[in-house]
Amino acid sequence: xxxxxxxGEKAIDAAHAWLAEERRGDLxxxxxxxxxxxxxxxxxxxxxxxxxxxxxxxxxxxxxxxARGDLIEAIFLIRAYRxxxxxxxxxxxxxxxEMSCDRRISATFKDxxxxxxxxxxxxxxxxxxDFKLVADGAVDPADERAxxxxxxxxxxxxxxxxxxxxxxxxxxxxxxxDLTREPLELPADRSLRxxxxxxxxxxxxxxxxxxxxxxxxxxxxxxxxxxVGTCCVEMEIPELGFAIEIGEVEVTECETVNQFQxxxxxxxxxxxxxxxxxxxxxxxxxxxALVDRALRWAxxxxxxxxxxxxxxxxxxxxxxxxxxxxFLEHIKLPHYVDFxxxxxxIRKLRRTPETHMTEAAE
Amino acid sequence: xxxxQTDQDDRKAWLGLLAKSPAxxxxxLWAAVDAISDYKVLRAPxxxxxxxxxxxxxxxxxxxxxxxxxxxxxxxxxGGAVGHGYVQGRDKDKALVAAQIxxxxxxxxxxxxxxxxxxxLRVHMQATKDKRARKAAATKVDFFxxxxxxx
Numbered sequence: 001x002x003x004x005x006x007x008g009e010k011a012i013d014a015a016h017a018w019l020a021e022e023r024r025g026d027l028x029x030x031x032x033x034x035x036x037x038x039x040x041x042x043x044x045x046x047x048x049x050x051x052x053x054x055x056x057x058x059x060x061x062x063x064x065x066x067a068r069g070d071l072i073e074a075i076f077l078i079r080a081y082r083x084x085x086x087x088x089x090x091x092x093x094x095x096x097x098e099m100s101c102d103r104r105i106s107a108t109f110k111d112x113x114x115x116x117x118x119x120x121x122x123x124x125x126x127x128x129x130d131f132k133l134v135a136d137g138a139v140d141p142a143d144e145r146a147x148x149x150x151x152x153x154x155x156x157x158x159x160x161x162x163x164x165x166x167x168x169x170x171x172x173x174x175x176x177x178d179l180t181r182e183p184l185e186l187p188a189d190r191s192l193r194x195x196x197x198x199x200x201x202x203x204x205x206x207x208x209x210x211x212x213x214x215x216x217x218x219x220x221x222x223x224x225x226x227x228v229g230t231c232c233v234e235m236e237i238p239e240l241g242f243a244i245e246i247g248e249v250e251v252t253e254c255e256t257v258n259q260f261q262x263x264x265x266x267x268x269x270x271x272x273x274x275x276x277x278x279x280x281x282x283x284x285x286x287x288x289a290l291v292d293r294a295l296r297w298a299x300x301x302x303x304x305x306x307x308x309x310x311x312x313x314x315x316x317x318x319x320x321x322x323x324x325x326x327f328l329e330h331i332k333l334p335h336y337v338d339f340x341x342x343x344x345x346i347r348k349l350r351r352t353p354e355t356h357m358t359e360a361a362e
Numbered sequence: 363x364x365x366x367q368t369d370q371d372d373r374k375a376w377l378g379l380l381a382k383s384p385a386x387x388x389x390x391l392w393a394a395v396d397a398i399s400d401y402k403v404l405r406a407p408x409x410x411x412x413x414x415x416x417x418x419x420x421x422x423x424x425x426x427x428x429x430x431x432x433x434x435x436x437x438x439x440x441g442g443a444v445g446h447g448y449v450q451g452r453d454k455d456k457a458l459v460a461a462q463i464x465x466x467x468x469x470x471x472x473x474x475x476x477x478x479x480x481x482x483l484r485v486h487m488q489a490t491k492d493k494r495a496r497k498a499a500a501t502k503v504d505f506f507x508x509x510x511x512x513x
Contacts, residue, residue: 055414055430056451086410088432088448093415093424100491102498110505118501143500144493154420168419176415176424190418191425198427232378233414233430239446242370245378246412246432247450255420276416278428 023068037061046250046279047071051321052078053180053199055249055278072201072321079322090175092243094231096253096276097154101229103280106155108222108257114152119228120280155225156255156272165257165270166300186313193295193316194288198277200319202284208309208319209290217294217307221256221273228252228280252277254285258293263301271300291315376467376480377448380460383483385453391479392459399471401462404444405436407454433457443468 024031038045038061048060052075060078067073103119106112118124120142159165176191184196197205212219230250236243254275262268273293275285294309304310318324380388411429418425434448435457445465447457466475 050428053428054411055428058451059431082411082429085429085431086408087429088410088412088434090413090426091415093417094427096416096420100495102494103501116503116505117498118503119498120501142497144496145500145502147492147495147499148502156420168422170417170421170423174424176426178413178426180426189423191423194416194418194425195427198425232382233412233450235412235448237446237448239436240373240377242374244374244381244448246381246448247430248382249414249430251416251427253420272419274419276420276427 023066032065034058034061034065037064043280044069044071046281047202047284048074048078050278050281050284051075051199051201052082054078054082072325076322076325089235091246092234092236094233094249094251096227096231096251099152099227099229099231099251099253101152101227103228104152104225105227106223106225108224109155109159112155112158112225114149117152152227154255156257159224159257166260166266166272168272184316186316188312188316190292190296190299193312194274194276194292196316196319197275197288197291200288201321201324202281202287204319204321205287205291206283208294208315209287211307212290212294212309217297217305217310219271219273219290219293220259221290221293222258223286224255224257226252226254226282226286228282250279252280252282252285254282254289256286256289256293260300265301271296373464373467377446377460377464379480379484379487380447380463381449383449383487385451385456387486388456388459388479388483391482392463395475395478399466400440401437401465403435403458404438405434407433407435407457409433409452409454435461437461437465439465439469441469
């Protein structure tokens with residue numbers, strides 16, 4: 001018998017009130033401002049923008065504050081907010097070659113024009129806790145040096161003078177598929193895969209990328225170039241009749257070159273993987289490039305060795321942390337009726353074999 | 363060059379500058395301007411999103427990178443000039459100011475606005491950008507080769 005139940009409103013209200021209080025924490029400790037989170041927790045803000053798929057540092061910082069630092073909850077808040085926004089249009093593709101680079105390194109080409117610029121990186125730190133930060137956060141101003149070259153062209157263009165690297169061809173015209181507008185359908189083309197990967201959960205993509213390094217669909221990757229900086233965003237404005245810059249976004253771009261022995265359709269050459277992510281998010285961008293490359297097995301005529309990172313259904317359908325958390329966490333919500341029916345079923349099954357056993361003994 | 367091309371390039375430049383400008387600095391400069399004329403709001407400031415696109419491998423097929431917040435507004439001055447503001451973020455005042463400046467830049471007040479708002483804004487933004495570039499330059503690696511033991 002199904003019995004409709006209601007209740008819990010008071011408990012829920014009380015739970016939410018307590019949540020707000022716990023979020024604030026000890027009142028004798030000063031409250032965090034959204035600006036403080038934006039400025040001092042900027043890599044968390046970047047992750048929320050990248051996976052929330054909405055570039056707005058103030059909103060991401062607010063979401064982090066509201067979510068008590070739970071980044072997936074913050075990403076959820078941003079995803080929910082972005083659905084309320086009217087879409088003014090799509091931008092022209094950002095020209096990452098014109099990026100104002102804070103950081104630009106290559107693991108393959110030491111003497112690249114523009115040089116190896118380390119930028120504000122954790123690399124080469126000793127990963128020792130800095131107890132000075134407990135007392136005060138005063139910092140000396142960063143060093144400055146005259147800028148020698150204005151331009152930092154993509155390193156891949158220099159590497160490919162011999163034609164040993166796969167060409168990427170611009171195919172303009174068609175509006176790229178948008179998984180925020182149409183449900184993700186397979187097989188996905190590379191544009192759809194890249195959109196899915198750039199907003200995917202960093203941990204999931206990192207694990208997938210790591211699996212390719214450990215031998216599951218190995219495609220030995222070198223970071224041809226990793227760059228972090230700001231790019232202008234330009235959009236055609238109908239009422240003006242021409243394109244204007246509507247802002248600028250910080251992005252991380254990673255281009256990999258990968259060993260490739262050749263296949264039935266392609267000569268031996270270096271193939272390419274690509275990562276582009278909002279904010280300074282280089283672990284994610286490198287991971288994205290490795291997974292992008294693994295998913296390209298079919299177009300390069302490679303064998304599908306059955307590795308998880310080659311399986312686009314597996315990767316794309318499980319990489320979105322909001323879809324995943326929604327389905328995963330719903331099982332903690334009341335399932336009293338479902339469970340009641342399961343209970344009835346088990347009881348029934350348990351009764352049946354007992355009857356059989358009794359019959360067999362007679 | 364086609365007539366009007368330079369006008370379009372100029373307009374593109376100031377609209378781009380306004381879009382990327384720090385809201386506080388723009389507000390500060392605008393508050394000091396005494397050239398404001400009456401205007402009618404054609405499109406009240408509205409907050410929306412623009413889908414930012416990238417290219418596979420930086421040069422290949424386009425893909426959707428993610429959205430960014432943008433606020434837009436349009437005004438018409440008493441004299442008839444129509445201005446549009448498209449600015450990054452969710453600042454309605456900023457979009458309205460940008461639209462007014464865009465309109466005023468099409469009037470005989472253009473020089474005044476250029477000198478009192480756009481030029482100082484450009485200098486301010488360039489200084490911020492240059493400082494960042496100098497910090498990056500300081501982290502550029504100078505390679506040196508160790509002398510080999512042979513010979």
